[in-house]
Structure formats: C-alpha cells, structure tokens
Amino acid sequence: MVLSNGTELDVGAIIVATGAKPYMPTEFNYGKDPRVLTTLDLENGKTVEGKNVAIINCVGSRTSGRGCSRYCCAVGLSKAIELRGQGKNVVLIYRDIMGVDPEVEDLYKKARDAGVLFIRIPRKAELTEAIKMDTNKLIVHDVELGDDVEVPFDNIILNIGLVPSEDTDEVSKVLRLSKDQEGFLMEAHPKLGPVDTMTPGIFIAGAARGPKNVAEAIAEGYAAASRALMMLAQGYVTKEPFIPKFDWSKCTKCGLCIKACPYGAIRGVPGKWIEHIPAACQGCGACVAECPQDAITLDALSDDAIMAQIEAALLRSLRRR
Ligand SMILES: Cc1cc2nc3c(=O)[nH]c(=O)nc-3n(C[C@H](O)[C@H](O)[C@H](O)COP(=O)(O)OP(=O)(O)OC[C@H]3O[C@@H](n4cnc5c(N)ncnc54)[C@H](O)[C@@H]3O)c2cc1C
Numbered sequence: 001m002v003l004s005n006g007t008e009l010d011v012g013a014i015i016v017a018t019g020a021k022p023y024m025p026t027e028f029n030y031g032k033d034p035r036v037l038t039t040l041d042l043e044n045g046k047t048v049e050g051k052n053v054a055i056i057n058c059v060g061s062r063t064s065g066r067g068c069s070r071y072c073c074a075v076g077l078s079k080a081i082e083l084r085g086q087g088k089n090v091v092l093i094y095r096d097i098m099g100v101d102p103e104v105e106d107l108y109k110k111a112r113d114a115g116v117l118f119i120r121i122p123r124k125a126e127l128t129e130a131i132k133m134d135t136n137k138l139i140v141h142d143v144e145l146g147d148d149v150e151v152p153f154d155n156i157i158l159n160i161g162l163v164p165s166e167d168t169d170e171v172s173k174v175l176r177l178s179k180d181q182e183g184f185l186m187e188a189h190p191k192l193g194p195v196d197t198m199t200p201g202i203f204i205a206g207a208a209r210g211p212k213n214v215a216e217a218i219a220e221g222y223a224a225a226s227r228a229l230m231m232l233a234q235g236y237v238t239k240e241p242f243i244p245k246f247d248w249s250k251c252t253k254c255g256l257c258i259k260a261c262p263y264g265a266i267r268g269v270p271g272k273w274i275e276h277i278p279a280a281c282q283g284c285g286a287c288v289a290e291c292p293q294d295a296i297t298l299d300a301l302s303d304d305a306i307m308a309q310i311e312a313a314l315l316r317s318l319r320r321r
C-alpha cells in the first residue's frame with residue numbers, strides 16, 4: 001500500500017475508520033443570525049446568553065433521504081439539562097426520542113424532572129415546514145395538541161447530525177468500497193458481516209459506515225480489529241476458486257474492464273495491455289459482462305455452463321411430471 005506522502009506500507013489487512021462530518025446547517029438562518037447556534041458550537045466553547053432557549057432536534061437527519069444520526073437525542077437532552085441547571089427556560093422540539101441505549105431514557109426522565117418542555121412535531125415533515133421562525137418566536141406544529149404553538153426564544157440550538165465526509169468518499173474510491181444511498185460505507189452484510197466489506201482483508205468501523213455514538217463506534221472498532229486479527233493469525237486468505245480467463249487475441253485494449261471491476265483487480269490504462277491481479281479478484285464476473293469483445297470468460301459462469309444448468313433443471317422438472 002502506498003500512502004499519499006509516498007510511504008510504502010506492507011499490510012495484510014486494512015481497517016477504514018475515517019468517520020463522518022457534522023452537518024453544516026443553512027436552516028433557521030444559521031450563520032446569519034448570531035442567536036442561532038449548533039451543538040458543535042457549544043462543544044467548541046460558545047455560550048448561550050439568552051433566557052429562553054429552543055433546542056431543535058434532527059437538524060440534517062431524518063430528512064432528504066438521510067437517516068437518524070442516533071447520538072444527537074442524547075446530546076440534545078444533556079444540553080437541555082445543563083441549560084435548565086443554569087436557570088434557563090428550555091423547550092426541546094423533537095420528532096422522536098431515539099433511546100439507542102438505556103442512558104437516553106435516564107436523560108429523558110432527568111430532563112422532564114428538571115422542567116424541560118418537550119414539543120413533538122410530525123415525524124415525516126421537513127423541520128422548516130413544522131417549525132416557522134419569526135423575529136423572536138418559533139411557531140411550532142405540536143402533534144399532541146394538533147395545533148400550532150408559539151415558542152419565544154432568545155437563542156436557538158440546532159442539534160445537528162452526521163453526514164458522510166469527503167475523506168471517507170476519497171478512501172472508498174481508492175479501495176473501491178461500496179457506499180449506501182446516503183454515501184456511508186456499506187458493510188458486506190448488516191447482520192452476518194457488519195464490519196466486513198466485499199473485499200476480504202478490508203474492514204470498516206465507526207461513523208464511516210453510518211452515524212452513531214462513541215460507544216457504538218468503539219465497539220465496531222473492536223469488532224473490526226478482531227476480524228483483522230483472525231485473518232492475520234490464520235496467515236492466509238480463503239478465496240473462491242473462480243477467476244476469469246482472458247483471450248488476448250480478442251482483446252482490443254479498450255480498458256472497459258478496468259472500470260467495471262469493483263475490486264480493482266484489473267489494472268492498466270486504455271490503449272495498453274491490462275493486468276489482472278488474481279489475488280484481488282473475487283470472481284464476480286462484472287468484467288465478463290462488460291467486455292465488448294467477449295475476451296473474458298469465467299468457467300463457472302460461461303454461457304455454456306449456465307445453459308447446461310438451465311437444461312438440467314428443466315429436465316428434472318419434466319421427469320417429475
Ligand atoms: C456536535 C457533535 C456532538 C457529539 N456528541 C456526542 C456525544 O456526546 N456522545 C457520543 O457518544 N457521540 C457524540 N457525537 C458523535 C461522535 O462524534 C461519533 O460517534 C464519533 O466521533 C465516531 O467516531 P469515529 O472514530 O467513527 O469517527 P471520528 O471521530 O470522526 O474519527 C475519524 C478519524 O479519522 C481521521 N481521518 C479521516 N480521514 C482520514 C484519512 N484519509 N487519513 C487519515 N485519517 C483520517 C479523522 O481525522 C478522525 O480523527 C457527537 C457528534 C457531533 C457532530
């Protein structure tokens with residue numbers, strides 16, 4: 001493996017844990033109105049000066065195809081308790097309180113006991129539809145009342161989620177890792193291989209594969225490390241025996257197969273002979289389908305082999321009749 005600074009590393013496994021980035025809001029005049037802060041601003045030392053504070057959950061999450069960020073309900077509740085402790089009037093506007101671990105339930109009870117006011121807005125509505133911003137008040141559609149309520153504010157805190165980072169995107173391109181609809185790295189199987197990728201030897205962990213809290217990210221880090229260790233301790237990688245064959249007399253050096261291979265197992269540039277790396281090849285057959293010259297074949301997936309399988313299956317069902 002060659003790093004961008006030119007350092008060469010001899011590695012047997014890679015764990016990608018490049019994280020995610022905080023959502024940068026444009027909603028509720030953030031960046032223009034100094035009364036509007038984010039939870040990240042608070043982490044970075046900004047303080048809430050006003051008496052009336054409205055916290056808005058799910059900013060950048062659970063909308064426009066993005067899922068729940070999982071950690072921010074707990075952050076919103078903690079900030080609400082903290083601000084209540086400073087004697088402020090705190091209203092927390094939320095869609096659902098996602099208690100991904102039991103501590104969130106405790107925080108919720110503490111916030112209620114401390115006198116934080118909760119307003120639930122419609123689950124599916126865009127935040128800016130359910131919450132309208134006026135000069136000194138928010139007009140919020142309260143699901144429990146079935147009506148709009150007015151929330152006076154001196155400060156608004158936007159409880160922001162996590163979105164895919166450019167770094168993770170770059171790494172996914174270099175390592176040819178699949179991404180989900182949101183742009184986070186995709187695991188081989190959500191239940192059977194949550195930190196595995198489709199490429200043996202490459203593992204993923206933490207917020208790079210989706211928003212989560214620190215405890216979950218650490219647990220995934222342990223899981224990925226143990227998966228890598230198992231592989232390294234074994235000393236070899238088990239592979240499917242199927243790899244394609246190339247008929248160089250048919251190859252026109254078009255290079256289409258280079259892009260088609262999701263595992264980077266075909267290298268080269270158009271116009272020159274390509275190089276196939278059997279150790280990286282997973283025998284998926286993508287190059288076979290892409291080659292316009294029929295120069296690539298996979299024995300197990302050749303037209304003849306598939307026709308023979310279909311014929312055998314049909315013959316068996318005819319015999320049963
Ligand atoms: C405002 C805010 C508040 C939060 N508060 C909480 C909280 O109170 N409790 C909680 O549990 N969670 C909280 N979270 C969520 C928490 O930040 C994440 O769960 C956690 O950071 C995920 O850890 P990670 O290691 O997967 O990713 P990160 O913490 O994002 O770490 C990724 C690391 O990879 C490095 N990196 C990226 N690209 C490259 C590259 N190409 N080469 C080398 N290094 C690279 C980055 O520099 C970074 O150090 C909060 C998030 C936000 C935005």
Ligand code: SF4
Nearest residue numbers: 058061068069072073
């Ligand atoms: S954890 Fe809570 S605040 Fe964050 S996106 Fe999910 S529901 Fe919204």
Ligand code: SF4
Nearest residue numbers: 251252254255257291
């Ligand atoms: S797609 Fe076929 S013809 Fe084109 S470079 Fe690859 S093997 Fe050769």
